Amino acid sequence: MYPAQFDYHTPGTVKEALDLLGKYKDDAKLLAGGHSLLPAMKFRLARPAHLVDLRKVPGLAGIKEEGGSLVIGAMTTHWAVESSPLVKAKCPVLAQTAAQIGDPMVRNMGTIGGSLSHADPAADYPATIIALNAEMVVEGPKGKRTIKVDDFFKSLMTTAVGPDEILTEVRVPVCGANVGCAYMKFPHPASRFAVVGVAAALTVEGGKVSKASIGITGAGTKAVRAKGVEAALLGKALDAATIQAAAEKAPDGVDVQADLQGSVEYKTHLLKVFAKRAIEAAAKK
Amino acid sequence: MKTKVTMTINGVSYSHEVEPRMLLVHFIRELAGLTGTHVGCDTSQCGACTINLNGLAVKSCTLLAVQADGAQITTIEGLAKDGKLHPIQEAFWEKHGLQCGFCTPGMIMSAAQILQRNPNPSEAEIRHELEGNLCRCTGYHNIVKAIQYAAETMAKR
Amino acid sequence: MATARLMGSSIKRREDPRFITGKGNYTDDLKLPGMTYAAFVRSEHANARIRGIDTARARAHPGVVAIFTGKDMTGVNSLPCGWLLPELKVPQHPPLATEAARCVGDPVAIVIAESQTAALDAADLVKVDWDVLPSVTSTARAATPGAPQIHEVAPNNIAFKFQIGDAAETDAAFTKADVVVKKRIVNQRLVANAMEPRACVARYEDATGDLTLWVTSQNPHVHRLLMTAFVLGIPEHKVRVIAPDVGGGFGSKIFLYNEETVCSWATRQIKRPIRWTSDRREAFQTDAQGRDHVTDAEVALSKDGTMLGLRVKTTANLGAYLSTFAPAVPTFLYATLLNGVYAFGAIHAEVTGVFTNTTPVDAYRGAGRPEAAYLLERMVDACAAALKMDPAELRKKNFIPKFDNGYQTKVALMYDSGNYGPCFDTLLQMLDYKKFRADQAAARAQGRLLGVGFSTYIEACSIAPSKVVGALGAQAGLWESGKVRVHPTGKVTVFTGSHSHGQGHETTFAQLAADQLGIPMDDVDIVHGDTGIVPFGMGTYGSRSASVGGTAILMSINKIKEKGKRIAAHLLEASPGDMDYANGQFFVKGSPEKAVPFGTVALVAYVPHNFPEGVEPGLEETSFYDPSNFCFPFGAHACVVEVDPDTGHVKILRYLAVDDVGNVINPMIVDGMVHGGIAQGVGQALWEGAVYDDTSGQLITGSMMDYALPKADGLPMYETARTVTPTPVNPLGIKGAGETGTIASTPAVVNAVVDALSGLGVDHFEAMPLTPERVWKAVQAATSGK
Missing domain, CATH: 3.30.365.10 (Aldehyde oxidase/xanthine dehydrogenase, molybdopterin binding domain)
Incomplete structure (x- = not known):
């Protein structure tokens, strides 16, 4: 199996990469880890005439702490996130999420920027970065801009990153000491994508939830924030009844899609189950 | 538009003009002539094509050869040193961790990373870390045993 | 004693050193001078008539060697069905569909090029004018009124009706039953998914007329027989089928498929070797399920x-x-x-x-x-x-x-x-x-x-036995062959008609032979999977290798022992009827000191200077075992x-x-x-x-x-x-x-x-x-x- 022919570019800077995008427009595709794009190209479902590989652009990979956030370069692999002492210390749920993507070999190549830009509706990261209120930094011909996660996922496999822009950084606020986080997923038996995945980040002050942030992936056409669940938790103690009642709200606002892994009814149910599990796990931390 | 690609595979430098669309696995099999690395699926599920690229186990069917320009690669053929089998190879033989042999090179290359990252994994950890390797013959029982056995022998060395 | 040690022992496999070092020899590993590469153009539709196939653009693509459609394959027959039930409806199954495609993945053309990429690119350029028809895939719906009819020869899509047992006796049992339990049971469709996808390399040698087909087969002789005699009409003895290391089969590599048949036909046209390797998508669409x-x-x-x-x-x-x-x-x-x-x-x-x-x-x-x-x-x-x-x-x-x-x-x-x-x-x-x-x-x-x-x-x-399965509709015998060749030095090569695609025959059959002969296992080699050197064999499926193939080997070993006894008796000036064999020694019953080692008998068999009258030189025996x-x-x-x-x-x-x-x-x-x-x-x-x-x-x-x-x-x-x-x-x-x-x-x-x-x-x-x-x-x- 081989992709259709294309020209291959290895820009040395973001600027050069942007110039290539500007020049070739819809005929160009960015290549990061390639673990979504290359299979699509092998099936010839994707046939970009120009492939712009970001691997030679310096500074796009790496994790650092800056101004209360983890700053993760777009080309940082899932394995780098999963194994990063900094991530494990400051935002363990992100490492835990990364560790549930695909398989070890896929995680060695796949990147956070690639995954988020691709916006597969069953990808793992989106739920967690929604829960963590991350921000995406993109660069375009007009310079840098920051996109809040709630504005990032637009529709099926579509993000707010423009066709002439490149996602360069993900900024994830560091989890405070009183923040409990968890990501729970029900994996597809073959692909290991999330049939449903729910991430929860709960701030508890004085025994009550002062901030609840819940992200959902897998069930619908795009990852979404579970606002109903958040509202149901806010100001409450995390007892069983509260958690159950909040979890019941998980399907609200999710355009649940039926497929071989589940009917709308079943996936709707799973959303509640995994919301509950994610909240319970987050509550324990 | 062909591109010159140079990479070191098992300590030997290979340089070829390739189409950018050439997959790394085809470079390894067709141009370097190292046919131990296999192609078992199209979608990076099966892991038969697993090699080590710059210290990381990767699926060579889901990389372009041009992406590996300048890389240091180890394939199954490069695992034995000075005519002596790697302990994981020994272990797969000893514990009957293979039948038809097709998934085996990828399985062994993946196992090498498992033990590099965790020299003393539990059964559950081994099974979880084998998520990216499919075997249709063994039911995994003896593969897990082989990796456990390799962990023991490597710990003694 | 060697006997006790080998049979029933968990001996490490001798296949493994090549597999664990990446030195296996699978079909897709093969590279031949002048190799060309094939890609098949397949139906995207489940049921569609072919109005026409336009190959002009594909032919013009750089690197294309040849393109053939079903119409080019004149004189080629339908792929055969090897088990004919009474009144079975057997539709035509051309290697390349000519009139219509009946399932997604049905091949309609082969594109042969100088590289795999050129073949794939050109295959993309072949345009088939399809008349898409309604289709049916559901088992329960296939024979219901109104379901699309697939083959003219099979009204209501029914291929056969079969029954077994005693209906009247069964009715009577239900009449007197206290309790009747009824269930609907659906046994779903599965895809074999051997890890090695199917592949073939076909090479025709113009100068000799010989055709060699390397193919992922569980039964190379069956492949050869079906392909030559039934489909291509070319002489069986001019075709050599080799199944090298095969990466699992689970049944899916028993059958004669379109692809190796077309490649074997096409190499005779272009007079260059052709390699085809299935990708996994093709495997899902075309490996028998x-x-x-x-x-x-x-x-x-x-x-x-x-x-x-x-x-x-x-x-x-x-x-x-x-x-x-x-x-x-x-x-x-x-x-x-x-x-x-x-x-x-x-x-x-x-x-x-x-x-x-x-x-x-x-x-x-x-x-x-x-x-x-x-x-x-x-x-x-x-x-x-x-x-x-x-x-x-x-x-x-x-x-x-x-x-x-x-x-x-x-x-x-x-x-x-x-x-x-x-x-x-x-x-x-x-x-x-x-x-x-x-x-x-x-x-x-x-x-x-x-x-x-x-x-x-x-x-x-x-x-088995062949007579019975023949009466039931099998178009093949279900025996197995085993040939044992003792070399002059007492080393042994065993040729088996069984085929290993993961089962470990090279180890188990060597255990069996060495055990029976009382010689070191290292002195025995097993050869299989090559019609050029192995006697006609039926291959491996149905858990038959050890029982049927093993017995055929045993029978040949027994013949070797009998002949060896005559040679040893001659050397010892004893009567053949007084000879026995154990632990690698021919000896006189009751006098184990009067013995000749196996190796000596082997040497004498090939250097027959002092040899019994009426015994042929050499030490090699072939057996065909048809179980009862x-x-x-x-x-x-x-x-x-x-x-x-x-x-x-x-x-x-x-x-x-x-x-x-x-x-x-x-x-x-x-x-x-x-x-x-x-x-x-x-x-x-x-x-x-x-x-x-x-x-x-x-x-x-x-x-x-x-x-x-x-x-x-x-x-x-x-x-x-x-x-x-x-x-x-x-x-x-x-x-x-x-x-x-x-x-x-x-x-x-x-x-x-x-x-x-x-x-x-x-x-x-x-x-x-x-x-x-x-x-x-x-x-x-x-x-x-x-």
């Missing part, structure tokens, strides 16, 4: 649990064409096994084979026997539930009592030997069944759903599961297997095959299933991203044991071990899930796999609906 039955079954019982009768009506989906052995699978490999290990009073089964617009269905690991075992074992548990009896007790009550030489079933077969009770008892002990039931009750009290499922199966191996009957391995498996009531997810906690495969050459290898078989059967129970869209005819589960194969993390360590009931059928006492795990495990797992949910009122699943959603819905229906 397995199972796909819809069955209504009913069991007649007396109040005390005696199984009086079994009535079965099955519709078997054969796909778009008749694959090589397709008609045999749902008939003589399925319906004949419906007696199981139970002393049924009467049985009657009807099977209707139907065509659909899907990939052809043929033998997949177990082939018919898993369908029979699944039906029986599911029904036995359903009967136990209906009678409120313990499923273990109901089994024991109905087991056929121990027999050593023959049990006539109600469905034609004569079992060889069996002793089912002790095997099951061993399993119950390993499981600690009583304790499990206590644990289960305790867990239920905490809201945890544990279950155990049993499967006490029988299987039929080494299908099938062999019938049996066993008892148990699976323990926990079901997550919130998600329906099933976790396997324990898996236990006690198998009786007769005598065993290499326990390590047999255990390995049992393990792998279990995993495949678990795969059917929980994860695997080929799903077609019944409107478009597209295979929805067409990649490993969608079709869920068993992974390491879904399976436990297997607890295995054996009882040994040697078969009287062959002198080795070996029954067969390659498929037992697959046959046994599917019902064990499903029964375990049903058992786990039995407290909620779930008593059956009509369909597999037991996906989390199916399990969850069953729980919902049982708890809310009642």
Whole structure:
């Protein structure tokens, strides 16, 4: 199996990469880890005439702490996130999420920027970065801009990153000491994508939830924030009844899609189950 | 538009003009002539094509050869040193961790990373870390045993 | 003593050094000078007429060597069906579709180019003008009024109607029954998914007229015979078929396929070698698939649990064409096994084979026997539930009592030997069944759903004898060949007609031969898989290699020994009748000091200066073994599961297997095959299933991203044991071990899930796999609906 022919570019800077995008427009595709794009190209479902590989652009990979956030370069692999002492210390749920993507070999190549830009509706990261209120930094011909996660996922496999822009950084606020986080997923038996995945980040002050942030992936056409669940938790103690009642709200606002892994009814149910599990796990931390 | 690609595979430098669309696995099999690395699926599920690229186990069917320009690669053929089998190879033989042999090179290359990252994994950890390797013959029982056995022998060395 | 050491020993495999170092020789590894590369243009439609094929743009593509369509292949016949039931409707199956495509993936043209990329690019440029027709993929819908008609020769899409057993006797059993248990049982379609995709290299040598085909085959001689004599009409002796290292088969590499046939034809046209290697998408679309039955079954019982009768009506989906052995699978490999290990009073089964617009269905690991075992074992548990009896007790009550030489079933077969009770008892002990039931009750009290499922199966191996299978419709003999060549130095090469694609013949047959000859195993080599050097052989499927292929080798060894005795007697000036052979020595009975070593006899045979009168020089013997009957391995498996009531997810906690495969050459290898078989059967129970869209005819589960194969993390360590009931059928006492795990495990797992949910009122699943959603819905229906 081989992709259709294309020209291959290895820009040395973001600027050069942007110039290539500007020049070739819809005929160009960015290549990061390639673990979504290359299979699509092998099936010839994707046939970009120009492939712009970001691997030679310096500074796009790496994790650092800056101004209360983890700053993760777009080309940082899932394995780098999963194994990063900094991530494990400051935002363990992100490492835990990364560790549930695909398989070890896929995680060695796949990147956070690639995954988020691709916006597969069953990808793992989106739920967690929604829960963590991350921000995406993109660069375009007009310079840098920051996109809040709630504005990032637009529709099926579509993000707010423009066709002439490149996602360069993900900024994830560091989890405070009183923040409990968890990501729970029900994996597809073959692909290991999330049939449903729910991430929860709960701030508890004085025994009550002062901030609840819940992200959902897998069930619908795009990852979404579970606002109903958040509202149901806010100001409450995390007892069983509260958690159950909040979890019941998980399907609200999710355009649940039926497929071989589940009917709308079943996936709707799973959303509640995994919301509950994610909240319970987050509550324990 | 062909591109010159140079990479070191098992300590030997290979340089070829390739189409950018050439997959790394085809470079390894067709141009370097190292046919131990296999192609078992199209979608990076099966892991038969697993090699080590710059210290990381990767699926060579889901990389372009041009992406590996300048890389240091180890394939199954490069695992034995000075005519002596790697302990994981020994272990797969000893514990009957293979039948038809097709998934085996990828399985062994993946196992090498498992033990590099965790020299003393539990059964559950081994099974979880084998998520990216499919075997249709063994039911995994003896593969897990082989990796456990390799962990023991490597710990003694 | 060498004998005791080799037979029955877990000797490490001699195949492994090449596989663990990446030095295997698979078909796709082969590179020949002047090689060209093939890509097939395939139908994207499930049912469509070909109005025309435009190859002009493709031909102009750089690097294209040749493009052929079905119309170019004049004088080429249909791919044959090798098992002809009475009144079987056999549609044309051209290697390249000429008039119409009948399933997605049906090939219509071959593009041959200087590189694989050029072939693929050019194949993209071939334009087929399709007249798309309505299609049908559903087994249950295929023969219903109004379903699209696929082949003119097969009205209502019916390929055959078959029945076995005694209808009147069965009706009578149901009349006197106290209890009748009825269930619909759907045995879903599976994709074999050997890890190595199919591949071939075909090379025609113009100067000699010789054609060599390297192909991923389980039976190279069968491939050669079918392809030359039936399809291409070229001389069999000018074709050499080599099956080098083959990466798994599970049945899917038995059959003669379009691709190697077309490549073998095309290399004669272009006079250059051609390589074709399937990608996984093609494998999903074109490798013959397995199972796909819809069955209504009913069991007649007396109040005390005696199984009086079994009535079965099955519709078997054969796909778009008749694959090589397709008609045999749902008939003589399925319906004949419906007696199981139970002393049924009467049985009657009807099977209707139907065509659909899907990939052809043929033998997949177990082939018919898993369908029979699944039906029986599911029904036995359903009967136990209906009678409120313990499923273990109901089994024991109905087991056929121990027999050593023959049990006539109600469905034609004569079992060889069996002793089912002790095997099951061993399993119950390993499981600690009583304790499990206590644990289960305790867990239920905490809201945890544990279950155990049993499967006490029988299987039929080494299908034979040829005379009988011929009468049943087989177009081939089912014997095996074994040739033993003793070299002048006493080293031995064994040629077997069996073929290893993972089974480890190079090790086990060397164990067998060295053991029988009393010589070091290192002195024996095994050769297989090459029609150029191996006598005609039938290959490997149906768990036949050790029992049939092994016996053929044994027969040749015995001939070697007899000839050796005459030579040794001559050297010792003794009478051949007084000679014996043991531990690598020919010796005079009662005088072991009067001995000649095997190696000396070998040398003398080739340097016959001092040689007995009337004996030919040389030491090489060939035998063909045609068994007198099938062999019938049996066993008892148990699976323990926990079901997550919130998600329906099933976790396997324990898996236990006690198998009786007769005598065993290499326990390590047999255990390995049992393990792998279990995993495949678990795969059917929980994860695997080929799903077609019944409107478009597209295979929805067409990649490993969608079709869920068993992974390491879904399976436990297997607890295995054996009882040994040697078969009287062959002198080795070996029954067969390659498929037992697959046959046994599917019902064990499903029964375990049903058992786990039995407290909620779930008593059956009509369909597999037991996906989390199916399990969850069953729980919902049982708890809310009642």
